[in-house]
Amino acid sequence: MILPIYAYGQPVLKKVATVITPDYPELQRLIDDMWETMYHADGVGLAAPQVGLPIRLFVIDTLQIESEEDDGPKGVGFKKVFINARKVEETGKPWAYEEGCLSIPKIRGDVERPGAIRLRYMDENFVEHDETFDSVNARVIQHEYDHIEGILFTERLKPLKKRLIQRKLEDIRIGKVHTDYKMKFSVMR
Numbered sequence: 001m002i003l004p005i006y007a008y009g010q011p012v013l014k015k016v017a018t019v020i021t022p023d024y025p026e027l028q029r030l031i032d033d034m035w036e037t038m039y040h041a042d043g044v045g046l047a048a049p050q051v052g053l054p055i056r057l058f059v060i061d062t063l064q065i066e067s068e069e070d071d072g073p074k075g076v077g078f079k080k081v082f083i084n085a086r087k088v089e090e091t092g093k094p095w096a097y098e099e100g101c102l103s104i105p106k107i108r109g110d111v112e113r114p115g116a117i118r119l120r121y122m123d124e125n126f127v128e129h130d131e132t133f134d135s136v137n138a139r140v141i142q143h144e145y146d147h148i149e150g151i152l153f154t155e156r157l158k159p160l161k162k163r164l165i166q167r168k169l170e171d172i173r174i175g176k177v178h179t180d181y182k183m184k185f186s187v188m189r
Contacts, residue, residue: 002182003037003051008104008152009173009186012049017056017148019084022126024055031081031124034059041181043102045140047147050103052184056084058144062137078137085121085145088130090114097139099153104172105179107165109157113142 006012020027030053038046044065047058063077092115100108116134119141123129133141143153154165171177175185 001033001036002040003033004182004184005037005041005046005050005102006052007172007175007177007183007185008154008169010052010103010184011186012052012054013103013147013152014150015049015054016150017047017049017054020055020057028124030057031059035061037181038102041102041179045144046102047144049147049150056148058082058085058148060137060140060144062140065136065140076137081124082119082141082144083122083124083126085119085148087145088118088120090117090142092116092134092138097136099139099143101143101153102181104152104154104169105177105183107154107168107172109154109161109165111143111153111156113139113156117141117145119145 034046034048034051037051038059038061044062045058045060048055059081061079063079065077094112094114096110096112098108099111115138116132117138118130118132120128120130146153154162154169173185174187
């Protein structure tokens with residue numbers, strides 16, 4: 001089932017998400033719905049807060065990025081579920097890359113992030129992993145990880161860019177934006 005994506009301004013996007021256990025209600029259905037929602041919106045990652053749930057869960061599929069042309073470092077793409085992720089460390093030379101977000105449609109901006117991230121997380125079967133990711137994979141993980149920490153990519157933009165997008169952010173908050181996917185706004189006009 002395609003879920004509505006919570007837009008900029010929704011309080012759930014600013015909360016630090018909580019840990020879940022294997023008995024979380026209908027977890028597999030939620031994961032399946034998140035995949036369907038993400039693909040429907042042409043995303044490469046989606047975190048549970050973006051569908052209104054303040055839990056430490058996100059899904060990522062970077063396989064499709066590998067076929068796109070870009071100037072940033074590339075790695076080998078993957079499709080994974082991340083549950084209860086905890087950042088161990090970020091390393092490597094920071095590099096800028098233009099990011100966007102399904103919760104903040106039609107706004108993009110360069111964000112500098114370290115080149116690699118080491119993460120402890122559980123997969124959808126609650127098997128624990130400790131892995132290091134680099135290149136675009138690290139970038140997407142860092143973006144989605146920020147979501148479960150209550151951080152939006154717009155907070156990482158340079159001050160001038162932040163000022164330039166303020167009106168657009170307010171328009172999104174009140175629902176004055178058109179997308180090809182369902183969204184839930186904090187205020188409807």
